[in-house]
Amino acid sequence: MASYHVAPLETLVEQFEKLPGIGHKSAQRLAYHILGISREEAEKFANAIMDAHEKIHYCKVCCNLTDEELCPVCRNNSRDKSTICVVEDPRDVFALERTNEFNATYHVLHGVISPLSGVGPDQLHIKELLARVGDGQIKEVIMATNPTVEGEATAMYISRLLKPMGIRVTRLAYGIPVGGDLEYADEVTLSRAIEGRREL
Amino acid sequence: MASYHVAPLETLVEQFEKLPGIGHKSAQRLAYHILGISREEAEKFANAIMDAHEKIHYCKVCCNLTDEELCPVCRNNSRDKSTICVVEDPRDVFALERTNEFNATYHVLHGVISPLSGVGPDQLHIKELLARVGDGQIKEVIMATNPTVEGEATAMYISRLLKPMGIRVTRLAYGIPVGGDLEYADEVTLSRAIEGRREL
Numbered sequence: 001m002a003s004y005h006v007a008p009l010e011t012l013v014e015q016f017e018k019l020p021g022i023g024h025k026s027a028q029r030l031a032y033h034i035l036g037i038s039r040e041e042a043e044k045f046a047n048a049i050m051d052a053h054e055k056i057h058y059c060k061v062c063c064n065l066t067d068e069e070l071c072p073v074c075r076n077n078s079r080d081k082s083t084i085c086v087v088e089d090p091r092d093v094f095a096l097e098r099t100n101e102f103n104a105t106y107h108v109l110h111g112v113i114s115p116l117s118g119v120g121p122d123q124l125h126i127k128e129l130l131a132r133v134g135d136g137q138i139k140e141v142i143m144a145t146n147p148t149v150e151g152e153a154t155a156m157y158i159s160r161l162l163k164p165m166g167i168r169v170t171r172l173a174y175g176i177p178v179g180g181d182l183e184y185a186d187e188v189t190l191s192r193a194i195e196g197r198r199e200l
Numbered sequence: 201m202a203s204y205h206v207a208p209l210e211t212l213v214e215q216f217e218k219l220p221g222i223g224h225k226s227a228q229r230l231a232y233h234i235l236g237i238s239r240e241e242a243e244k245f246a247n248a249i250m251d252a253h254e255k256i257h258y259c260k261v262c263c264n265l266t267d268e269e270l271c272p273v274c275r276n277n278s279r280d281k282s283t284i285c286v287v288e289d290p291r292d293v294f295a296l297e298r299t300n301e302f303n304a305t306y307h308v309l310h311g312v313i314s315p316l317s318g319v320g321p322d323q324l325h326i327k328e329l330l331a332r333v334g335d336g337q338i339k340e341v342i343m344a345t346n347p348t349v350e351g352e353a354t355a356m357y358i359s360r361l362l363k364p365m366g367i368r369v370t371r372l373a374y375g376i377p378v379g380g381d382l383e384y385a386d387e388v389t390l391s392r393a394i395e396g397r398r399e400l
Contacts, residue, residue: 008267012252015245018237019230030219032291034249035256035265037218042253045215046246049234052212053242056235065235067208091232 009035061132063108063125065090073097073105080104082139086129086158088112088146096144104142107132112150113157121157129158133167140168147174209235261332263308263325265290273297273305280304282339286329286358288312288346296344304342307332312350313357321357329358333367340368347374 009031016027034042058064059071062084066072073079073093083104087093093106109124132138141162145151159169174192176185185193209231216227234242258264259271262284266272273279273293283304287293293306309324332338341362345351359369374392376385385393 005272006256006265006267008248008251008255009265012248015248018241018245020233021226021229026221028291028294029221031252033220034252039253041218042249045218046249048208048212048215049242049246049249051208052231052234053239055208056206065206065209067206072205089232091228094228 058108058125062106063110063128064093064106065108078103082137083142084129084132084138084140085142085144086155087144088151088154092144092146107141109145109154112145112148112154114150124154126158126161130161133162133165138167140170143169143171147172258308258325262306263310263328264293264306265308278303282337283342284329284332284338284340285342285344286355287344288351288354292344292346304340309345309354312345312348312354314350324354326358326361330361333362333365338367340370343369343371347372 012031012034013024013027016022016030017024019027022030034045037045055067056065057067059066059069059074061070061074064071064073068075080103084107085096085102085104086107086109087096088109088111090108090110093108096102096106107125107129109126109129111119111124113119113121113124129141133141141158143155143159145155155171159171162169173196174189175196176182176189176193182190212231212234213224213227216222216230217224219227222230234245237245255267256265257267259266259269259274261270261274264271264273268275280303284307285296285302285304286307286309287296288309288311290308290310293308296302296306307325307329309326309329311319311324313319313321313324329341333341341358343355343359345355355371359371362369373396374389375396376382376389376393382390
């Protein structure tokens with residue numbers, strides 16, 4: 001492409017390439033798509049990016065994303081404020097909300113303890129969680145970090161901080177996924193499923 | 201997600217979902233990525249979108265994309281202006297430029313004749329091509345539309361307009377792709393490769 005150079009197009013391709021999972025070819029395709037849409041559509045897109053950046057911040061109670069002072073869950077008076085579900089990421093809140101069966105509140109850590117990536121407890125929103133629990137209103141904290149090495153370590157770390165405060169700390173159940181196939185379940189999951197078996 | 205609603209985030213997800221090849225899950229991932237980048241990075245991205253839209257237009261000779269009056273190929277005096285290579289799309293120009301062996305100029309149709317999608321010859325930049333050829337400077341027009349039904353039909357249509365003007369009209373060679381495997385070549389490609397065989 002040495003002889004063919006259109007600066008604004010290349011800048012746009014570079015910007016798209018920075019997005020996760022978007023390679024050079026896809027970035028080109030997306031950039032050409034942008035050239036093909038109407039001026040108004042392009043403006044909407046550019047504004048959506050800036051709006052998301054300007055208007056979205058952390059809920060001052062649970063650290064989830066919101067465009068108001070409190071997130072919709074913390075604002076909602078019909079939610080059970082005595083139970084906190086601790087998750088790694090705002091996307092996990094969406095996943096749990098989709099069950100339509102969960103009525104507690106959340107606390108978003110925005111990461112997990114990961115010494116390899118240089119993330120220690122201080123970079124997570126653990127202080128805010130301890131402050132909430134310190135209020136005395138909280139009866140149970142459900143650790144819903146991912147079932148990965150880092151997620152487990154983070155859950156253990158936080159539970160050790162909370163238990164001395166007399167709080168019930170629980171962990172999501174491990175087991176075989178509903179609709180899954182025993183044949184394809186890994187050994188660790190299967191032994192956890194046997195360990196956690198329940199009366200029928 | 202009924203109970204959890206962050207308007208600016210949803211708007212951004214919707215915008216990403218409109219891009220080709222981006223589904224709902226990917227759009228969410230991209231939107232969260234945008235929230236995670238710095239304010240300056242977000243501004244750069246938004247500006248790249250608007251800049252591409254404002255600054256890029258068609259070269260007044262070849263209809264390729266450019267941010268100046270003429271595209272880099274048409275501006276370049278060392279290019280052979282007597283040969284025009286007709287392509288469907290600006291991306292095809294990039295592909296041909298990558299060969300580093302092509303020294304002619306281009307003409308970008310911005311589409312192909314496709315009655316099913318309601319695209320007729322008038323929606324393509326064929327008039328501009330005829331005007332260029334009418335100058336009398338052009339010796340050869342190479343049809344480099346894609347080897348699809350629409351691409352072929354467009355190549356045939358344009359060649360019928362150009363031949364009466366006494367222009368040599370050629371078509372890219374069909375055959376087996378270099379590095380390909382005969383076993384996996386389709387019948388039509390193989391018979392075209394046999395038809396077009398050359399002395400060694």
